[in-house]
Structures are given as C-alpha cells and as structure tokens.
Amino acid sequence: MIERSRNSVIIIGGGASGVLLTAHLLRSDDPGLRVTLVERRESFGKGMAYSALLPDHLLNVAATNMSAFPADPQHYWRWLQQKQIVSADAGPVYTPRSTYGRYLQELLEGIAERERTMGRLRLVQQECLSVTTTQGGVEARLADGTSLVGHVAVLATGHDEEPAPGQNFAVRIGSAEDTPLAHDAPVLILGTGLSMVDAWLTLEHRGHRGEITAVSRRGLLPWPHQKGHPIKLDSADIPLGTELSYFVDWFHKLVRETEKAGGNWRDVVDGLRPFNQRIWQNWPSTAKRRFLEHTKAWWDIHRHRMPPQIHARVNQAVQSGRLKLLAARVLGTESDNGDRLVKLLPRRSRDTEILRVGRVYDCTGIVKDVSTGSIAVIRSLTDRGLARPDPLRLGLDVTLDCAVIDKNGAASDRLFAVGPLTRGTFFEIDAVPDIRNQTARLAGRLTQRAAPGFR
Incomplete structure (x- = not known):
C-alpha cells in the first residue's frame, strides 16, 4: 500500500x-x-x-x-x-x-x-x-x-546500537545479549570513555563484584566538569586550515597563557567550543587523519567530561582497585569453557597478556x-x-x-x-x-x- x-x-x-x-x-x-x-x-x-x-x-x-x-x-x-x-x-x-x-x-x-x-x-x-x-x-x-x-x-x-563488525565477541550493556552474569565473574570493557563509565555504573547497580578491567589504546579516563570562565575568542584568533602540529602548538601556548592569567585548560577548551566544527572543516585531510590517530583520545577526555559526582565515584573505584584501567590493544579472543580468553598487547610492551573473563562489553563508541x-x-x-x-x-x-x-x-x-x-x-x-x-x-x-x- x-x-x-x-x-x-x-x-x-x-x-x-x-x-x-x-x-x-x-x-x-x-x-x-x-x-x-x-x-x-x-x-x-x-x-x-x-x-x-x-x-x-x-x-x-x-x-x-x-x-x-x-x-x-x-x-x-x-x-x-x-x-x-x-x-x-x-x-x-x-x-x-x-x-x-x-x-x-x-x-x-x-x-x-x-x-x-x-x-x-x-x-x-x-x-x-x-x-x-x-x-x-x-x-x-x-x-x-x-x-x-x-x-x-x-x-x-x-x-x-550493535557492536562494530569484528567485535561480535562483545555485547552492548543492556542489550538482549547482556544476559545474567555471575556476580563474581571478571569482566572486560572495551573503551575507557563515557560509555565505559555508563557500563561500570550499570554493573555497580546490579551488585556485580567481579574484577572489572577497562581497556583502550591509551587507558585514559575523562576529566570532571568544573565551573570555569571560558575565554573569549574570535575566528581571527584561531589558526584555521593549518597542519595538526601547528594547531596543537598554538593550543598548548594558549593554555599556558590562560593559566598564567589565573585560568585553566577547561577555559580554553570551552572557549573553543563555538569554533570546533569550523576548525575540523578547515583542516586538510592529513590533519584530520592525524588527529583521529594520535590526538583524539587526549581531546576526548578534556572535551567530553563527567559530572563531578560521577568522576569522584569512578576515581575512587580506580584507586581501590575495583576498576582497572589498562592501556593496551586487543589482538584476539577465543572461547574456553564458557569464558572468553582475550589476548592483549599492553602499550609500550612487546609481551602479550591473556585475560580470562566471563564477558566482554563493547563501549568503543561509534561504528x-x-x-x-x-x-x-x-x-x-x-x-x-x-x-x-x-x-x-x-x-x-x-x-x-x-x-x-x-x-x-x-x-x-x-x-x-x-x-x-x-x-x-x-x-x-x-x-x-x-x-x-x-x-x-x-x-x-x-x-x-x-x-x-x-x-
């Protein structure tokens, strides 16, 4: 019809x-x-x-x-x-x-x-x-x-909403595949950003007491929000269309100048927000690729921050060992008697590690x-x-x-x-x-x- x-x-x-x-x-x-x-x-x-x-x-x-x-x-x-x-x-x-x-x-x-x-x-x-x-x-x-x-x-x-192709060994938190899990089962979370924090909060709410390891290439946790005073910028102040290295040097210099004036990096990041899309669109393709490969992880933890009360809870979990952050790459996985064996290569190491977990959660973000x-x-x-x-x-x-x-x-x-x-x-x-x-x-x-x- x-x-x-x-x-x-x-x-x-x-x-x-x-x-x-x-x-x-x-x-x-x-x-x-x-x-x-x-x-x-x-x-x-x-x-x-x-x-x-x-x-x-x-x-x-x-x-x-x-x-x-x-x-x-x-x-x-x-x-x-x-x-x-x-x-x-x-x-x-x-x-x-x-x-x-x-x-x-x-x-x-x-x-x-x-x-x-x-x-x-x-x-x-x-x-x-x-x-x-x-x-x-x-x-x-x-x-x-x-x-x-x-x-x-x-x-x-x-x-x-589905895990990325090639990661069918992982499930999304709260999905139909996220079936009941033994409370003491070790868990691996792929990603250490805001989606990982949501998954960890969900597991905490369920009363999960098993070891939780979150892995990403750099193992970085987002920073908390704080009240600040975003600096005022004009488009003429921003080096549009430059290569990434030049832009990063300019950004670091601006942070240092802001800190000398009594501010902090949040004031710079928030002051740039109205121009972020224009900055991205004016970068040459080489700068965009280098940003995604080398800089995005650092940008994300400063730009996409957590509410202070949630950051305090996550940070306390990391300090107490209830949540472990690991900088590593996943090289492969295999199933073993209902568990999942995950082969990891830690950052700046040549020696691989095998992690046995009851479940792998995909919190890597976008497909x-x-x-x-x-x-x-x-x-x-x-x-x-x-x-x-x-x-x-x-x-x-x-x-x-x-x-x-x-x-x-x-x-x-x-x-x-x-x-x-x-x-x-x-x-x-x-x-x-x-x-x-x-x-x-x-x-x-x-x-x-x-x-x-x-x-």
Missing part, C-alpha cells in the same frame, strides 16, 4: 535528533507543511542516549545548556523547575538522562496536541528499511510493507563504517549508491547544508541527514547543543525561512 501526503518532510529516527528537527520544522506557520516522524522503538524522544533508566546515568552537559531551542536557552531549565525537579537557585545541575528523555517526549506530545487540528504531524512507529528518490520526491519503505511518500527525507537514526553497520536504511542507501560514507568513514558524506552525497559525489536535494550520522562533516555533532543548532538551520532551509536564533 502506498500512502501519499502533501508537501511533506519524512524524518527517519525519532530520538533526540528527530524530535528536535520536528520541533524546529513545526515552528513554521506554513499550513501546507506535513511532518512524518518514523521511529522503530516503542517510544519517541528517548533513542539510545536517553533510554537509560538508572538515576546515576547523568547528562554530561549542565542542564542550563540542554534546551531544545537555540533562541530559548532556558527552555529545559524552566521545564525542570515547573516539574519541581530543580530549584531556581540550584548550582550546576546534571540531570539523569531519563529525565531529559521525558522532556523530549513531553515536548513532542505538546507539539502533537497543538497540531492535532491542522494535521501537520504524524507519528509512525515502524522500522524504515529503505528510502528511494522518485520523480516527485522520496518514498520510504517500512517493515510492515507500507510506504510513505513525501518531498524530502531526513535521516536521523543516531548511533548504531567505524556506517555502510557495514546494523541500521537497515543506511545500509540500503550505501548499497544502492544513493549515499556514501565520508572519506574518514565516520558517518555519511554530507554537505555543510546536511545534504546527502551519493557515490558519484552529487549532493541530493531530497535526502538529508542530521546528528551523529554527519560526524564526518561536522565532527562534534553528538551533544544536544550542537544538534539543536544543526536541526534549526536545516529546518530553516526546508521551510524557506530564517532559523530562529541564528544570525
């Missing part, structure tokens, strides 16, 4: 990126606009990021910077006060991620109620298997055999190649050449306007992408403050109006 609609935008993915784009699109007063939001999960708004139920799974961004709207930066903060979750005079607050998922759900519910009489919003709970461009627009084929037809489709599928990932609609697009991975294979190749680029290098005027799928072009596009800006701009383009809050 083919279901046709009027002047319409089909958004594939109803997590944070999809809901934010929906909210920005429907700020338009165009009565002919139709938005269809397609989500395969049972609920809209949460996605993978905000489905976490533990109260210890906190946002890594302060609540005052988590508004859905760039032009109304206090929107989330007011909602928290209205729900009596925080007081107006509270200091820096890092709310549970489940609370933010509830905020996005209620935001969408409010939009749906407002649009009920005009019929401009439709919510569809189905998995989208493929998207095809047609003479008049796009057709999205759903798992139940029906199709949606519109003028434009926007991919907002977020992160791949390295979306064309081989588990998201059906993305694989379908890349298989047919309607989309291609970006040159670094961090996500889909898109223009600065979020238009999807096909295998021949042509930018589509009917297929777009937002959120983590676009990290190859925007790099820092995982956090809500970045995604809300991106979706507001794209909504402005798709509705032929200036996006609110942008100059």
